[in-house]
Amino acid sequence: METAGKVIKCKAAVTWQAHEPFSIEEVEVAPPKGHEIRIKMVATGICGSDDHALEGKLKEVTFPIILGHEGVGIVESIGEGVKGFKPGDKVIPLFMPQCCQCVCCKDPRTNICTLPITTGRPRGLMADGTSRFTCKGKQLYHFANTSTFAEYSVIDEIAAAKIDDNAPLDNVCLIGCGFSTGYGSAINTAKVHPGSTCAVFGLGGVGLATVMGCKAAGASRIIGVDINKDKFVKAKELGATECINPKDYDKPIQQVLIEQTGGGLDYVFECIGNTETMVSAINASHFAFGTTVIVGVAPSTKTITIDPMIFLTGRTMKSSLFGGWKSKDSVPKLVTDYMEKKFDLDKLVTHRLPLEKINEGFDLLHKGNSIRTILTF
Incomplete structure (x- = not known):
């Protein structure tokens, strides 16, 4: 794609500090580095964990930040050394990564991946200790390996699952968290x-x-x-x-x-x-x-x-x-099961809003008027 290797300017819902409404801003999204992919988001769900982060209830969160972790999108470009992904692939970002190499990934008793922990990765940053997001000259932090409240996001290749090329890019975002959990x-x-x-x-x-x-x-x-x-x-x-x-x-x-x-x-x-x-x-x-x-x-x-x-x-x-699922292994299968109508995600979706109305979506959550609100880009 003609944007590969370049900084992309796009819209994102930025949280400047806890307890404040989201602010729709123009952000700069840097190209992916080694073993990273940049994704064009298509849809993302609003989850209670995002609300916990917004309210400052999660100590892992550093502000300012781009929240969101229940998304689906299309690979725009890939970094050096990436295997298994190419531009145009449909993917679901994974807040629970799977490196397939650590002791836990190899053990059927757990779905936890220890790689981000054992490498001493700083919270809210990529593996090299830096962010791919900036806004108004300030660094923005990443959230849960995903940051899906942005038109484009950069994630580790171990934090993405390639899904069926024919999968619909709307309700399947719920497989990224809420439904699967x-x-x-x-x-x-x-x-x-x-x-x-x-x-x-x-x-x-x-x-x-x-x-x-x-x-x-x-x-x-x-x-x-x-x-x-x-x-x-x-x-x-x-x-x-x-x-x-x-x-x-x-x-x-x-x-x-x-x-x-x-x-x-x-x-x-x-x-x-x-x-x-x-x-x-x-x-x-x-x-x-x-x-x-x-x-x-x-x-x-x-x-x-x-x-x-x-x-x-x-x-x-x-x-x-994440419901005990090993993410990279299970998410593609769950998407296929949805396409084969083994379960119905559609009944969980009560509202659809554009990203610009994200604060309205959180109001629906707070009032108990929604089950899942999906934001579209």
Whole structure:
């Protein structure tokens, strides 16, 4: 492409500091260096983790920054030494990279890649310790290996997955985070078994994807838990057998669930990132064999306090990052499954907005009026 090797000027939603609205700015995006690719974004979802970063709840975030991590786009150019990608390829950026070489990438028990950690990579910067973004003469930081709230972004080749050339470049962006995280937490992490009972705390995009995963795994009872009753219709459409609002009861929600299930649930998923509901989710699991999966991302400053005695009888607590999927291996397969209609991403999308209306999209999230809003470029 004629832009290869050149600085590209484009629009991006810049976050200058925490708690401030996004500012649509013209930014300069430098060419990719060795083992990097530059992507022209087509669509990106708004995720709760982006909101946590915006509110300064994630210590890993340095401002000013370009957020966003749930995108899909087309390779514009590649840096020296890049293998497996060429200009024109359709790709999904990966906030969970996969180098395929480190001890964890080679181990089937985890989907964590240790390369960014072991190389001492500075937070918010590329592997060489520099940024590819500048605006008004100032360096901007990268976010989660991706920074998808920009028309162009530069990412490491280990942080991208090439997808089917025929894949639609819209809703598949959800496979970059929200859908895969929820769906995989049931399929991979919990390993929900047929006939089991499940409860999902939080019926946002991730929680609803978890409901879809529980249904696909054959759970016989799937209870959605949320304080927003407006989400119940969609949850039942996607597989929840019933939904309850904790505000409707004068007792702790875990006690309600234990009473309604005769002792507790086989699997409980916390998809909010609230430390209080994490404790409730753990206590709602069956005392002898229940499994609780922590899916939601809590603020970095929060902690949970749990009575260790509740685990002695057999409870298990797990966490699920990106649904346990090894990203470069799994994302292309998930895209193919979507194209083959093995699951329906379309039902998770409630709003579509241009990048310029990103603040409106976050307002929808804060008010609980959206499941997933997709921004287009």
